[in-house]
Amino acid sequence: MSTSLPQYSSSRLYSLLFLFFRLLQVKANMFMYAGCSQEKFQPNSPFETNFNSLLSSIVTSSSHDMYNIFALGNDTSISTDSAIYGLYQCRGDQKLIDCSKCIKSAVSQVGLVCPYAYGASLQLDTCLVRYEHFNFFGKLDTSLRFRKCSRSVSNDVEFFRRRDDVLADLQRAAGFRVSTSGLVEGLAQCSGDTSASDCAYCLSDAVGKLKSLCGSAEAADVFLAQCYARYWASGYYDSSPSSNSDDVGKTVAIIVGVVAGIAVVIVLLSFCRKACY
Numbered sequence: 001m002s003t004s005l006p007q008y009s010s011s012r013l014y015s016l017l018f019l020f021f022r023l024l025q026v027k028a029n030m031f032m033y034a035g036c037s038q039e040k041f042q043p044n045s046p047f048e049t050n051f052n053s054l055l056s057s058i059v060t061s062s063s064h065d066m067y068n069i070f071a072l073g074n075d076t077s078i079s080t081d082s083a084i085y086g087l088y089q090c091r092g093d094q095k096l097i098d099c100s101k102c103i104k105s106a107v108s109q110v111g112l113v114c115p116y117a118y119g120a121s122l123q124l125d126t127c128l129v130r131y132e133h134f135n136f137f138g139k140l141d142t143s144l145r146f147r148k149c150s151r152s153v154s155n156d157v158e159f160f161r162r163r164d165d166v167l168a169d170l171q172r173a174a175g176f177r178v179s180t181s182g183l184v185e186g187l188a189q190c191s192g193d194t195s196a197s198d199c200a201y202c203l204s205d206a207v208g209k210l211k212s213l214c215g216s217a218e219a220a221d222v223f224l225a226q227c228y229a230r231y232w233a234s235g236y237y238d239s240s241p242s243s244n245s246d247d248v249g250k251t252v253a254i255i256v257g258v259v260a261g262i263a264v265v266i267v268l269l270s271f272c273r274k275a276c277y
């Protein structure tokens with residue numbers, strides 16, 4: 001099984017955008033990762049029309065469903081050049097209203113993070129939006145999209161025993177699962193188009209990667225194309241500095257973020273004028 005990301009590119013520009021969104025993040029809608037196809041579609045093309053319809057269908061649907069798929073322009077009787085397949089998935093423990101907020105946020109970012117991309121995945125903390133030019137629904141895909149290992153590590157045997165309990169339990173998620181053992185918590189989810197057997201397979205792969213890639217980290221996340229698994233030591237996220245005294249810092253960060261974001265867009269536009277056409 002390959003762990004490379006063949007159709008996804010990353011660039012310095014992308015890192016800047018990443019930073020920009022990190023600075024503007026709200027916890028639940030926190031940016032996790034984005035992957036963009038290298039192939040670009042033409043502005044004002046039929047694909048773009050379908051792309052825009054897809055995004056609005058996703059936003060509309062997210063106010064009454066936690067998950068949905070859409071296929072547009074895939075009618076076989078005409079050309080399928082403009083075909084687009086998209087899905088969104090909210091985290092299983094979210095309220096619909098928060099699902100909808102997260103999806104709105106993801107949809108508003110995807111065109112900025114992956115401009116004119118034929119395919120993109122944007123994962124925020126509590127929701128995913130993905131679209132492709134090909135039909136990917138229900139096709140087992142365990143390619144690694146993103147992993148994050150905490151810098152802090154544990155050398156406590158009890159911690160590892162509890163962590164392994166949590167990870168073993170998470171593999172039984174047929175859909176979504178939260179698990180706790182002692183002071184370790186975790187959650188896992190497969191996207192809604194994944195069969196029960198593919199979900200089990202995907203999660204065992206994700207859990208294997210959590211252990212092999214993140215070793216003794218106190219908190220770790222592994223996102224594969226169709227599923228993810230995460231664990232953390234209880235209190236790990238609460239202990240990150242976010243007290244009232246930090247409000248000034250936050251405001252400064254937001255201002256810096258906005259200025260940086262505008263700069264990035266300008267760079268992007270001038271870069272694109274030279275290189276994209």
Ligand SMILES: *[C@@H]1O[C@H](CO)[C@@H](O)[C@H](O)[C@H]1NC(C)=O
Nearest residue numbers: 070071074075076077135137
């Ligand atoms: C378009 O894609 C959807 C989702 O995979 C599928 O259910 C539908 O049958 C497809 N339509 C055509 C005409 O192929």
